[in-house]
Amino acid sequence: MFQYAMRKTVNAIPILLGVTILVFLLVHLTPGDPARLLAGPEAYEEDIAAIRERLGLNDPLHIQYWRFLNRAVRLDFGRSFRTNRPVMQDVSNRFPNTIQLAIVSIAWAVTAGVTIGIFAGVRPNSLGDSLSMGVALLGVSAPSFWKGLLFMLIFSYWLGWLPASGMGETLFSVDGMKRMIMPAITLGTGAAAVIARMTRSSMLEVLGQDYVRTARAKGLAERTVIYRHALRNALIPVITLVGLQVGFLLGGSVITEQVFAWPGIGTLVINGIFARDYPMVQAVILLIACIFVIVNLIVDLTYSLIDPRIRYN
Amino acid sequence: MKRVLSLLVVLMLMFALVACGAPAEEPAEPAEPAEPAEPADEEEEEEEEVSEKTDWVIALETDIVQFDPVKIGDATTSGVAFQIFERLLSRAPDGQPIPDLAEDWEISDDGLSWTFYLREGVTFHDGSPFNAEVVEWHFNRGKSEESNFRAQFAIIENMDIEDDYTITFNLTEPMAAFADNVIMPNGGFIPSMEAYQTMDYDDWAMDPIGTGPFMYDEWVPGQRVELVRNPDWWGDGPKLEKVIYRVIPEAGTQVIELETGGVDLITRATTEDIERFEQNPDISVIVTPAYRSRQFELNVEKFPFDDIRIREAVNWAVDMPSIVEAIASPITVYADSLLPMAGWGYPGEGVLPSIGYDPDRAMELIEEAGFQMVGDYYEKDGQRLSITIHSPDHRYYMDKDICEVTQHQFNQVGIEADVKVMEWGAFLDEVREGEFQMVFLGWNQSGADPSLFTDAKVMTGGRGNYANHSDPELDEILRQAQRETDMDVRKELYKEAQILINENVWHIFIGNESLQWFFPSTVRGWDPGPAISGYYTQLYFTE
Numbered sequence: 005m006f007q008y009a010m011r012k013t014v015n016a017i018p019i020l021l022g023v024t025i026l027v028f029l030l031v032h033l034t035p036g037d038p039a040r041l042l043a044g045p046e047a048y049e050e051d052i053a054a055i056r057e058r059l060g061l062n063d064p065l066h067i068q069y070w071r072f073l074n075r076a077v078r079l080d081f082g083r084s085f086r087t088n089r090p091v092m093q094d095v096s097n098r099f100p101n102t103i104q105l106a107i108v109s110i111a112w113a114v115t116a117g118v119t120i121g122i123f124a125g126v127r128p129n130s131l132g133d134s135l136s137m138g139v140a141l142l143g144v145s146a147p148s149f150w151k152g153l154l155f156m157l158i159f160s161y162w163l164g165w166l167p168a169s170g171m172g173e174t175l176f177s178v179d180g181m182k183r184m185i186m187p188a189i190t191l192g193t194g195a196a197a198v199i200a201r202m203t204r205s206s207m208l209e210v211l212g213q214d215y216v217r218t219a220r221a222k223g224l225a226e227r228t229v230i231y232r233h234a235l236r237n238a239l240i241p242v243i244t245l246v247g248l249q250v251g252f253l254l255g256g257s258v259i260t261e262q263v264f265a266w267p268g269i270g271t272l273v274i275n276g277i278f279a280r281d282y283p284m285v286q287a288v289i290l291l292i293a294c295i296f297v298i299v300n301l302i303v304d305l306t307y308s309l310i311d312p313r314i315r316y317n
Numbered sequence: 318m319k320r321v322l323s324l325l326v327v328l329m330l331m332f333a334l335v336a337c338g339a340p341a342e343e344p345a346e347p348a349e350p351a352e353p354a355e356p357a358d359e360e361e362e363e364e365e366e367v368s369e370k371t372d373w374v375i376a377l378e379t380d381i382v383q384f385d386p387v388k389i390g391d392a393t394t395s396g397v398a399f400q401i402f403e404r405l406l407s408r409a410p411d412g413q414p415i416p417d418l419a420e421d422w423e424i425s426d427d428g429l430s431w432t433f434y435l436r437e438g439v440t441f442h443d444g445s446p447f448n449a450e451v452v453e454w455h456f457n458r459g460k461s462e463e464s465n466f467r468a469q470f471a472i473i474e475n476m477d478i479e480d481d482y483t484i485t486f487n488l489t490e491p492m493a494a495f496a497d498n499v500i501m502p503n504g505g506f507i508p509s510m511e512a513y514q515t516m517d518y519d520d521w522a523m524d525p526i527g528t529g530p531f532m533y534d535e536w537v538p539g540q541r542v543e544l545v546r547n548p549d550w551w552g553d554g555p556k557l558e559k560v561i562y563r564v565i566p567e568a569g570t571q572v573i574e575l576e577t578g579g580v581d582l583i584t585r586a587t588t589e590d591i592e593r594f595e596q597n598p599d600i601s602v603i604v605t606p607a608y609r610s611r612q613f614e615l616n617v618e619k620f621p622f623d624d625i626r627i628r629e630a631v632n633w634a635v636d637m638p639s640i641v642e643a644i645a646s647p648i649t650v651y652a653d654s655l656l657p658m659a660g661w662g663y664p665g666e667g668v669l670p671s672i673g674y675d676p677d678r679a680m681e682l683i684e685e686a687g688f689q690m691v692g693d694y695y696e697k698d699g700q701r702l703s704i705t706i707h708s709p710d711h712r713y714y715m716d717k718d719i720c721e722v723t724q725h726q727f728n729q730v731g732i733e734a735d736v737k738v739m740e741w742g743a744f745l746d747e748v749r750e751g752e753f754q755m756v757f758l759g760w761n762q763s764g765a766d767p768s769l770f771t772d773a774k775v776m777t778g779g780r781g782n783y784a785n786h787s788d789p790e791l792d793e794i795l796r797q798a799q800r801e802t803d804m805d806v807r808k809e810l811y812k813e814a815q816i817l818i819n820e821n822v823w824h825i826f827i828g829n830e831s832l833q834w835f836f837p838s839t840v841r842g843w844d845p846g847p848a849i850s851g852y853y854t855q856l857y858f859t860e
Contacts, residue, residue: 008643034740034742034743035742035743035746035747036740036742036743036764037745037746038744038745039815040745040746040749041741041745042390043390043464043465044391045745045761045781046760046761046762046773046780046781047465047780048468048469049468049470049780050467050779051465051466051468052468054462054465055465077466086382087383088383088385088388088522089383089519089523090520094538095536097539098538098539127454149567152570153570153573156569156570156573157573160573160577161573161576161577164577167579168570168573168574168576168577169567169570169573169579170540170541170563170578170579171540171566176660186826262567263564263567263569263570264570265540265563265564265565265566265567265570267537267538267539267540267564268539269486269565271380271539272539273567274566275379275380278740278741278742279742280742293759295632305556
């Protein structure tokens with residue numbers, strides 16, 4: 005088990021190295037001059053040139069990359085071009101907010117997705133099945149900015165139940181919870197829909213297995229058959245999916261955060277991209293990539309815990 | 318079964334679409350208010366009760382960046398800094414300089430020295446005194462390597478401290494618009510010198526200490542900035558206890574927040590939103606003219622605009638007043654000059670030579686220039702009369718849309734046109750390199766001095782003269798106007814300059830963009846000026 009984990013961890017290193025090169029090239033090769041954007045459109049050319057020099061943008065690309073990598077391994081991403089503050093300071097201010105949102109979203113997605121999936125899976129082709137799969141289809145197809153504004157319109161503007169945007173002082177307060185509801189549902193709905201569809205098809209497959217027939221034949225209650233025998237086996241592919249969705253949620257949170265004015269890394273990276281704030285964009289994307297890799301590692305390990313066959317192979 | 322399913326999906330989609338389309342189509346029936354709104358009795362203002370609400374919540378598109386005045390380059394931070402810091406001079410609503418931290422000022426006859434008489438007894442929020450020493454230190458920083466505005470501050474040769482409250486700026490050459498160029502932009506905000514000398518730079522840049530009516534209190538990154546009332550402010554007020562800025566990036570979200578009472582002020586809305594707000598008695602709408610000019614720049618170094626006849630022809634081909642009226646009103650208003658109509662440099666409507674809308678005249682001119690219609694478009698020596706219009710994406714109000722209608726009107730007179738829409742960063746790169754034929758550009762200034770527009774946009778080598786316009790006669794007039802201190806003479810010089818600019822046909826003028834303010838109708842004591850939001854010192858709420 006330990007060896008397995010170690011091997012997976014070592015495998016992640018070249019992936020992350022690749023990510024650094026890719027991210028670095030992507031941000032540096034995108035047209036747009038950070039110095040010019042920083043100084044503003046009405047700035048003097050001499051001032052822009054001075055800023056460019058100060059930011060080290062006149063150095064050859066490979067030197068800039070080496071400087072970035074050298075610092076990055078020590079978790080120092082330099083100073084933001086835009087704010088002139090250490091990038092890690094801004095990222096560490098914002099990142100917990102994104103994680104908070106992602107955790108609540110994934111919790112909602114798993115709860116809703118698995119419940120709907122089971123519901124639909126045990127009654128295939130019933131009206132309930134069609135209805136819930138229809139909702140799931142809508143959930144996965146509707147873009148999050150649209151869902152977000154729709155929720156806001158209904159729950160804030162028409163009904164006046166929830167504050168439209170922003171984050172509360174803490175999640176563990178009435179205000180904090182109220183402000184969490186819409187962003188979390190908006191962000192998690194897509195994942196919930198995918199999980200529901202996967203759970204349904206996985207349930208259908210498992211329910212057709214011999215051991216389920218055996219369980220029924222020996223007279224077990226239907227509830228026991230579904231929850232004790234079928235569900236546990238049906239959840240294995242779902243867990244992989246949940247892992248992947250966590251990664252997508254972190255990436256997808258950019259738009260949800262923007263719509264709901266959620267102070268996470270999403271708004272940080274959007275402003276970073278528009279301002280060509282290279283250090284900021286590099287740090288955030290690298291961070292998301294690391295989390296993606298870590299989550300996948302955890303999924304692999306969980307997988308082997310749940311299904312002994314994988315461990316022994 | 319599948320049919321039932323798809324029917325259900327279609328029904329649900331329809332419901333959702335209807336649900337979100339409803340309020341825009343039926344402005345007369347807004348949401349059921351939780352509590353019945355009290356009718357606003359504007360006629361009986363003397364009987365209005367002052368509300369207990371003393372916090373003013375403003376929506377910001379982006380978070381603040383940093384508060385070192387000589388580095389502030391973004392509008393968001395500038396707006397917040399404006400409540401905390403003060404400058405030697407401020408602007409009256411017509412754009413003319415008025416006293417602020419300087420009670421009075423004098424300009425020497427040769428225009429080379431500006432003497433400021435500072436307000437006495439003013440202290441910074443940290444208790445340190447404001448005096449000539451602080452002023453000298455600040456403007457020297459503006460000239461130093463720490464500054465992002467060195468080129469701007471380079472006009473200051475040196476400063477002489479006459480006494481604690483008198484300081485003279487000696488300029489390298491006379492500059493009539495010195496106040497507009499150096500004293501009043503962001504770089505003119507004067508911070509506490511003592512704080513700078515005792516604090517770590519990073520902390521100082523995020524803890525602005527000025528002399529203004531509000532003091533910086535708290536910043537929650539990505540969420541909000543809170544300012545509190547400065548009880549020791551030298552002026553009258555402020556009546557508010559707190560000014561709170563909330564970061565809300567999305568325009569649609571800002572609108573819902575205003576309508577649900579989450580914020581008190583938004584400064585951006587679509588034409589449809591404005592129409593709805595105007596129907597809503599609970600929301601006040603103010604649209605003020607601003608020093609923001611918008612135009613298509615025609616690159617005289619590129620085909621086909623190297624020929625003045627084609628520059629004239631494209632002007633005849635486009636009905637710009639109608640386009641602006643139809644798609645950008647009331648935010649953008651058509652103007653026939655590079656200078657904003659709200660500023661004192663604009664000579665008034667009908668004074669400047671201008672080109673109307675006449676597609677036939679456009680085609681005549683194109684033919685005069687040697688083009689012949691081949692199929693749908695004009696050609697000359699096998700080269701088609703084709704124009705690419707560079708457009709930014711949502712940088713200026715309705716930029717892309719105005720470009721598209723222009724493109725359509727070009728096509729109608731036989732000019733092949735297409736629109737190249739680009740993201741701002743990439744757009745700036747291409748435009749500043751002069752890599753364009755025709756581009757939608759704006760020029761925003763917070764001051765009204767004409768030189769802020771002309772010297773940058775049309776003077777040879779001007780910093781915003783991306784289309785490489787050059788006219789020695791115009792340059793001479795502009796240089797004369799730079800040095801001239803007599804206001805009437807300057808007005809006349811800028812009128813001459815505008816006539817020359819229009820005769821050169823370097824542009825298709827689009828108009829002036831306004832500033833917009835949307836806030837609860839219970840707000841009193843606030844009248845935003847054309848340039849800036851104005852202090853919130855007299856602002857209060859009524860019941």
